[in-house]
Amino acid sequence: MFSPVWNYLKGYVIIKASGLSAGKFINMTSYYGINLWDIKNDGKAYYIKADIKDADELKEISRKSGCRTEVIKYKGLPVLVRKIKKRKAYALGAFIFAVLLYFLSGFVWTVNVEGNYRVPTEEIKEFCQQNGIYPGALKKDIEQTKAAELIIANFKDISWASVSVKGTEALISVAETIPQTEIIDNSYSCDIISDMDGIIENITVISGTPLVRAGDVVKKGDVLVSGRLEIKDGDEVKGEKYVKAEAYIRAQTVHKLILKVNLNQKSKQYTGRSTKRLEIEFLGQKKELGFDAGYNNYDKELFSDLSLKIGDYKVPFSVKVYNINEYETVLEHITEDEAAEKARDYLEAKEEELFGIESYVTDEKISTDVDNDSFIYTAFITVSQKIGVENPVAYNNDTLRGENN
Amino acid sequence: MARSIRKTFADAFELPAEAVSALPVITLTGQVDMIIENYGGVVEYSTEKITLSTACGVLKIEGSKLDIKYMNSQCVTVTGVINAFSFVE
Numbered sequence: 290m291f292s293p294v295w296n297y298l299k300g301y302v303i304i305k306a307s308g309l310s311a312g313k314f315i316n317m318t319s320y321y322g323i324n325l326w327d328i329k330n331d332g333k334a335y336y337i338k339a340d341i342k343d344a345d346e347l348k349e350i351s352r353k354s355g356c357r358t359e360v361i362k363y364k365g366l367p368v369l370v371r372k373i374k375k376r377k378a379y380a381l382g383a384f385i386f387a388v389l390l391y392f393l394s395g396f397v398w399t400v401n402v403e404g405n406y407r408v409p410t411e412e413i414k415e416f417c418q419q420n421g422i423y424p425g426a427l428k429k430d431i432e433q434t435k436a437a438e439l440i441i442a443n444f445k446d447i448s449w450a451s452v453s454v455k456g457t458e459a460l461i462s463v464a465e466t467i468p469q470t471e472i473i474d475n476s477y478s479c480d481i482i483s484d485m486d487g488i489i490e491n492i493t494v495i496s497g498t499p500l501v502r503a504g505d506v507v508k509k510g511d512v513l514v515s516g517r518l519e520i521k522d523g524d525e526v527k528g529e530k531y532v533k534a535e536a537y538i539r540a541q542t543v544h545k546l547i548l549k550v551n552l553n554q555k556s557k558q559y560t561g562r563s564t565k566r567l568e569i570e571f572l573g574q575k576k577e578l579g580f581d582a583g584y585n586n587y588d589k590e591l592f593s594d595l596s597l598k599i600g601d602y603k604v605p606f607s608v609k610v611y612n613i614n615e616y617e618t619v620l621e622h623i624t625e626d627e628a629a630e631k632a633r634d635y636l637e638a639k640e641e642e643l644f645g646i647e648s649y650v651t652d653e654k655i656s657t658d659v660d661n662d663s664f665i666y667t668a669f670i671t672v673s674q675k676i677g678v679e680n681p682v683a684y685n686n687d688t689l690r691g692e693n694n
Numbered sequence: 695m696a697r698s699i700r701k702t703f704a705d706a707f708e709l710p711a712e713a714v715s716a717l718p719v720i721t722l723t724g725q726v727d728m729i730i731e732n733y734g735g736v737v738e739y740s741t742e743k744i745t746l747s748t749a750c751g752v753l754k755i756e757g758s759k760l761d762i763k764y765m766n767s768q769c770v771t772v773t774g775v776i777n778a779f780s781f782v783e
Contacts, residue, residue, distance in 0.1 A: 312736055312737070315765070319735070320767060322767050324765070325764070325766070326763060327763065328765060330740055
């Protein structure tokens with residue numbers, strides 16, 4: 290009944306009672322049936338809390354008791370309400386806030402997709418956007434059942450979909466079909482030929498006749514696995530059949546790579562001069578504001594981004610501040626060691642691109658040379674890699690021949 | 695005289711003494727909270743000592759950080775650290 294929350298809701302007044310008859314004042318208030326709480330005494334005066342509705346009566350009692358009282362503060366909800374009533378703009382702000390909240394909650398602000406593994410989320414989101422489900426769309430315009438049906442119809446890999454709107458989030462739940470097995474076209478016959486020189490490391494044939502074995506030296510264009518199968522009866526060849534040769538062949542190959550590194554490298558040297566530039570974007574239109582400091586070369590660095598987002602929806606107005614740092618291009622002479630390191634780093638980064646994914650370097654021989662301002666880095670790299678490409682043969686059938694010959 | 699008549703009356707009918715003779719009812723919770731019902735008035739109030747007048751004399755409460763948490767015409771609630779209380783005739 291006298292909890293701080295209840296007191297706050299009802300409103301209360303803090304009174305300072307001082308003077309010789311302060312004790313009398315307190316006793317009289319309780320005699321008149323006024324509730325007091327949190328009575329504190331700091332040695333000079335009493336601080337009393339009482340109901341806001343008893344404030345007038347307390348004044349009367351203080352007059353009767355001859356005690357000096359003053360109201361320190363009015364507190365509580367009724368006081369707040371009275372204050373708000375005076376501040377029209379404040380009340381209007383609260384009203385506008387409520388209206389705006391109601392208005393904005395009528396839109397979808399985030400679109401989430403769940404349940405997809407093979408179909409990219411972006412693809413589903415893009416399709417939904419074309420069909421009216423996007424951040425900023427009106428919730429009442431979304432036809433959930435129809436949208437779900439459209440998703441199922443459009444994506445082959447989606448067998449079930451549901452679109453639900455919860456709050457301001459559109460949730461697209463999908464279930465994918467069982468992945469289709471890859472269809473390998475075996476209708477033609479072919480050989481496997483080497484696409485580079487090398488020494489065979491190992492060979493695993495799935496179909497066809499192997500013509501090389503581990504340790505063999507092969508040249509580019511050599512047939513590694515033939516698509517021709519001999520049908521034998523003992524030692525006698527009864528016929529032949531042409532199939533699509535399939536095999537997994539690894540070989541050691543040697544690659545010669547020459548890299549030229551300029552010993553005079555261009556590098557940026559910041560002058561220390563910088564300025565700021567403002568970029569305002571409104572409805573896709575960009576406008577740059579800022580002083581043209583007349584820099585020849587400069588770097589643009591994002592300093593602050595004042596773009597607004599509601600959920601996934603980007604407000605079509607943004608302000609970006611960039612730091613413009615001036616620099617001068619200077620020629621820097623690098624040492625041979627540094628040049629070699631640059632070449633090595635470049636090679637390491639490009640290894641996969643040069644030799645394919647299932648490859649690894651087994652040996653490396655390096656020679657270096659300097660020609661004027663160029664550092665020449667020559668590398669003989671031995672790589673263990675997968676080789677062999679299909680080479681279709683003229684016979685496009687699998688008939689048995691020779692039986693009647 | 696009046697008090698003894700009331701006491702005799704209360705004893706005869708087995709009535710609660712506080713109902714008949716306005717004796718104070720003191721409820722003490724640990725040493726942190728004390729509720730005194732049927733009190734007359736506050737005589738003295740400081741953070742170390744609170745004195746209340748009651749029907750059976752002056753009630754003296756001693757302790758530290760004493761506060762009157764709540765007060766009306768029927769009861770008064772004292773909080774703080776209560777060390778001792780006694781009646782002085």
